[in-house]
Amino acid sequence: MSRALEGVRIIDASRVLAGPFCTMILGDLGAEVIKIEHHQSGDETRGWGPPFVNGESAYYLCANRNKKSMTLNLKSEEGKEIFKALAKDSDVVVQNFKTGTLEKMGLGYEELRRINEGIIVASITGFGNNGPYKDLPGYDYIIQAMSGLMSITGEKEGGPMKVGVAIADVLTALYTCIGILSAIHQRHATGEGQELDISLMDCQIASLINVASNYLVGGIEPSRLGNEHPNIAPxxxxxxxxxxxxxxxxxxxxxxxxxxxxxxxxxxxxxxxxxxxxxxxxxxxxxxxxxxxxxxxxxxxxxxxxxxxxxxxxxINSISEMFNDPHVEAREMIMKVDHPLIEGLQLAGSPIKLSKSPVKVRQSPPLYGEHTGEILKEVGYSEEDIKNLKINQVI
Known part of the structure; x- marks a missing residue:
């Protein structure tokens, strides 16, 4: 049975949550995802815990299945050449470096399109590629504060409150997926790729939906209502x-x-x-x-x-009550994953139910650098070359 995005290759040069969650969704849909990790430290979320299971953090595991991991020093000239070699035969690059970082490395969209006219580069930042805040780092918590979300979250008489998950990151991941799939469709007609400028701030503002409209249309400054709805009762x-x-x-x-x-x-x-x-x-x-x-x-x-x-x-269920609900089980919202270090690993399932190309786990969340050698061989590097790359701290 074919996969929906079979034949699409993604270079995932992102880390933490928004980018990795986006690329995991694309991987779930069948794309080949190559996760590029820092050659010395890897994705920060590998160290975000507890809990850890055999050295793997639960946080990292939640957003990185259906990927291959390779380490790469993008500050080295050899590392940049390897990245370009991968980009030459890839469809999409997803990155969440600070604004302009990839360009300074000589790996921005304009550089990559010279070697691959159809390349799509999805750049995720806190505040976007223009505007007075473009150079500021963007963290989900800060975005929840600045977007107005926290001002409308919490009890009437209480203080502002963040949402219980990194919702700005999750929404950004979803908007980025939509943008990437749209760009792939556009490329079928034109043969050309493009760059996506996606910001956490923009995505969270767009997701204020009716609350934003209440202000823009009605001039109403929304306030915290606790668990009440501003427009409906009871x-x-x-x-x-x-x-x-x-x-x-x-x-x-x-x-x-x-x-x-x-x-x-x-x-x-x-x-x-x-x-x-x-x-x-x-x-x-x-x-x-x-x-x-x-x-x-x-x-x-x-x-x-x-x-x-x-x-x-x-x-109002606890998390344990939710995962023990027979409906959740029937909807296959718990995935059992074969992992080299973790017996009986379970992950939250995919909500995307496709009748002819269903989501499946082809690859457990990869170990740090697990596929570096395999990927390098695919682009023409020998065992001796790989050994020298390690010695020179390129990988």
Whole structure:
């Protein structure tokens, strides 16, 4: 069975999360991904822990399956020549050095296109290739702060709060994938590659979606609402008799059904609550009523009642509860991976379900420099050459 991106070769000169997560997705889809790592230290996330298993960090493992790893000193002339040799027969380069770094090395887009007209270079930075912040380093946490995301995250009376995962990095990885696939499609028509200028800041701003629109269109300065929704009610966390759940009433018909199964059908006829905009306006009156009703039953009871009524809801699971959910198992969201050092390695699965070219793990997250010799031989280096490259600290 063919793979969706079979025949596409990616040089992954990125590290940490946004770039590596992007290239892992492309690798999952069938692309050959060559991960270029610093010849002395490798990807920083190899040291980010605990937890570690046989020297491999959980953080590194989460974003690097379906790749080959080679070490390379890109500051050496021989290292640059090797990089160019790889680029000559590759489709995409993904890099997240500081703005202008690859250009200073003589490995930027303009240089690479001279040896490969179809090359696509995806450059991921904190703030992009122009603007007053272009030379600043970009970390997910800083982007969450500067993009406004933290100002709208947290409880009303509390302080700003970051999201529990590096969400700016993850979103940037996804936008970069979209850009790369678009550039590959464009190349089919023109034969030419192009450069993608992707910034964490841009991606996080774009992902503010309706909150950004509320400000741009309505002039409303968004504030923290905790677990409430700025435009919909009731749409938040509630406490059942034995724990917490989310009830997300998305329209007026759902609210009528909610009022019915909650035992207060008259709520749907109340002039304060008949329409969503009125429920949002009278949120302070509505929510205490909903809270008192939902406390009367357990999470599991409400789950069945609300599911049967077609009202979106769900318990607030811990990570262990989520991974033990039979639906998660049925969706194959845990991948079992053969690894040379870690017996029974499990990784979060891919959400991309393709009927004719399904995602599969062809390569476990590679050991540091595991494929250096193999890759060098493919571009014409002999065993003796490789030995000399090691002596000269090129690899």
């Amino acid at each position: 749409y938040q966390v509630f406490s059942a008799s034995d724990g917490d759940l989310v009830v997300a009433v998305g329209n007026d018909q759902q609210f009528k059904r909610f009022a019915q199964v909650a035992g207060m059908p008259e709520l749907a006829e109340d002039s304060r609550f008949k329409e969503n905009r009125l429920r949002v306006e009278h949120r302070a009156e509505l929510i205490p009523i909903c809270e008192s009703l939902l406390k009367q039953r357990s999470k599991n009871e409400w789950k069945k009642i609300l599911d049967d009524a077609g009202i979106p809801n769900g318990p």
